[in-house]
Amino acid sequence: MGKIAGTTYFKIDGQQLSVTGGIEVPMNTKVRDDVIGLDGSVDYKETSRAPYTKVTAKVPKNFPVDKITSSDVMTITSELANGQVYVLSNAWLHGEANHNPEEGTVDLE
Template structure:
């Protein structure tokens, strides 16, 4: 029996649904490990994040995204799981590419939880 593991994703920023293209990237772990020598490693906390390419549609909430410092970004995946980024804010530059209407967005936040 086949099982759905990928497909259409939905992104909401403070309850406003964005039109997106391509995939959504979110972390599966809260830490990053690096081997010092075989058998010994260091572990660092990772900032929770959500990366997505949105489409600038009429009414696109660019001011909310650019100015928000305590947003909730919800990513709903086709397999029924969700990733909720709380205390979110946009990092990096927020630019529009006019040839395809895309707005690459990179959010980081205080907490990221799988539901």
């Protein structure tokens, strides 16, 4: 048996951020959906899936807010505890980034 969970390293353009959990990266790049005919035949359609990384990160005083909220060419590197490395190039912030000062965290995608 080997390590499959635990310490994870997350970097934006080489700057390491501390994540508190909730890191998520996709395992597939294609999505298959059923197409069911009126005669009961079943086929599928395949569509591409946008790459992404989701994390909950701590927000210290030197948190790179401007870079994260304005850049559209970031490189996101997630080094997972099981040895897998996920790299997202030419990345941008998807949706909103809201700081939770009570917890000192922000959810990013």
